[in-house]
Amino acid sequence: MxxxxxxxxxxxxxxxxxxxxxxxxxxxxxxxxxxxxxxxxxxxxxxxxxxxxxxxxxxxxxxxxxxxxxxxxxxxxxxxxxxxxxxxxxxxxxxxxxxxxxxxxxxxxxxxxxxxxxxxxxxxxxxxxxxxxxxxxxxxxxxxxxGAPLVPAFHQAWLNGKGVYDQTAVLNLGGFSNLTVLNGQGQALTGGDCGPANCLMDLWAQRAFSLPMDQDGEIAAMGSPDTDLLERFWAHPFFHQSWPKSTGRDDFSAQWFEQCLADSNQLSSEDIMATLLALTVRAVKSCLPVLVEQVYVCGGGARNSTLIGQLRCECAPADVLPIENLGLPAxxxxxxxxxxxxxxxxxxxxxxxxxxxxxxxxxxxxxxxxxx
Structure with missing residues (x-):
């Protein structure tokens, strides 16, 4: 059908x-x-x-x-x-x-x-x-x-149909990031939301640069992550919960974001964008099991080459690959x-x-x- x-x-x-x-x-x-x-x-x-x-x-x-x-x-x-x-x-x-x-x-x-x-x-x-x-x-x-994420059951069905049974993960980089982790038998072992991804980077692109998004991560690439700001972001209770967990704008609201930025007047807008990208990467890495051998990436963030480059560095030795390799556009x-x-x-x-x-x-x- x-x-x-x-x-x-x-x-x-x-x-x-x-x-x-x-x-x-x-x-x-x-x-x-x-x-x-x-x-x-x-x-x-x-x-x-x-x-x-x-x-x-x-x-x-x-x-x-x-x-x-x-x-x-x-x-x-x-x-x-x-x-x-x-x-x-x-x-x-x-x-x-x-x-x-x-x-x-x-x-x-x-x-x-x-x-x-x-x-x-x-x-x-x-x-x-x-x-x-x-x-x-x-x-x-x-x-x-x-109630989320719901796509892991689909990931399991799709990947099994493609003969993918190794220690594999699917990473969705949408407004928020989420992971599906399959074990060696192709069964959905675990998964869940990791944290904010495009939603905060888009918000900052709109506020600081009057742009809808940080196209290809070009703005983040011009800045450097700020350790203090990253730790303020990371203090959010969501990051310290275990799966199963899910999140959304209810947790990571514009108001919360503004509170985190309250003491960041000395930072450039590019540094703040770089810090948001670093937060996205850290959230994903914190949820990725060490046994995973390949990570297939989908969602709008898959087109952000700066983000993908950082993920490849931080998630090694796992290979970070485009979901298109499995016959499905991101x-x-x-x-x-x-x-x-x-x-x-x-x-x-x-x-x-x-x-x-x-x-x-x-x-x-x-x-x-x-x-x-």
Whole structure:
């Protein structure tokens, strides 16, 4: 069957939609294509504001109406990207069995028993003509898990299909970084979130340089990490917790970042960017088991050559390799994972990995909105 997956991450840059053909019996997968669409600046700003704690709006703005309008606008963007990919691949909606859609995370507090990925599943199904499965994280949290990361189960299925059974890890460098670690039998041994990645570097690029991101790590390469600032970052309790753990902007907010910077007036903006990059690398290294022999990298951070270079130095002797070596574009991995999760729902199969999330048992994840 053909399945689509749609994902927008914490960086709020846009939505990625991927298509994959999955054999429901063997679970063999064949990647078909990906389409990425940037969010309009107005929507991106609203999404970032909604993720702030508390949300930053003018006093006369109705926050509930703002959230509901943003949900519709976000869903419109998802639907547009889905229809663009269908057109590019020469497919009709009737050719697709399911669309697994993540939505936009606005809050993620497994410690308090809730998470919220904003999306209108009914509207998305209506606009695309495809059955939609979404709200994947809530069931795992209901079972005492972190609700994240969910992609390790997909990584296991994909890598086993490619014959990768060695001590292997998959590193996703999105707004936050997370690791999947497979043992020598190709089973998901462990995994979890490592810490912030692109989210803080993007925030600093926007504030200090009026740029959307540090393209290719060029700004960080011009600076030097500051030990004192790095230690202030590293004092965050999240870094000292053991897996299973997950994180998001709830933990690493703009307010927390500003507090850490309070005594850093003497540092150049380039040094601060270099320190944020060093924090990303340190967080990954602290979570990487010593027995891992190769690390396949995906996510937007895979295009940051300065970051990848530092990871290669710090993670040696493990080889740091592009996920493209396994036949999947870096920007398509998470979207493809949610296509797979949508199929898991239809097949009544578990989509979580309790050794990663800490849930009490494997479970079928998601909620269905039919197109009819």
């Amino acid at each position: 053909i399945a689509l997956g749609a994902m927008s991450g914490t960086s709020t840059d846009g939505v990625d939609v991927a298509a994959v053909q999955i054999d429901p019996d063997s679970q063999e997968m064949r990647f078909l294509g990906v389409f990425s669409a940037e969010f309009p600046p107005e929507l991106k700003q609203v999404l970032l504001s909604l993720q702030e704690i508390p949300p930053r709006f003018a006093p006369n703005i109705d926050p509930i109406a703002t959230l509901l309008q943003a949900r519709k606008d976000l869903t419109d963007q998802y639907a547009g990207a889905v229809n663009e990919l269908l057109s590019f691949l020469g497919l009709d909606s009737g050719d697709v069995r399911v669309l697994g859609a993540h939505g936009q995370t606005l809050r993620h507090r497994p410690d308090l028993g809730y998470t919220y990925q904003m999306l209108d599943g009914a509207l998305l199904a209506s606009q695309t003509g495809i059955d939609v499965v979404h709200d994947f994280r809530s069931k795992d949290i209901a079972l005492g898990g972190q 920007q398509a991995v998470e979207a493809t994972a949610f296509a797979w999760l949508g199929v898991q729902y239809l097949l009544n199969l578990a989509g979580n990995c309790p050794t990663v999330t800490g849930a009490s048992r494997p479970a079928v994840l998601g909620a269905l909105h039919t197109a009819k």
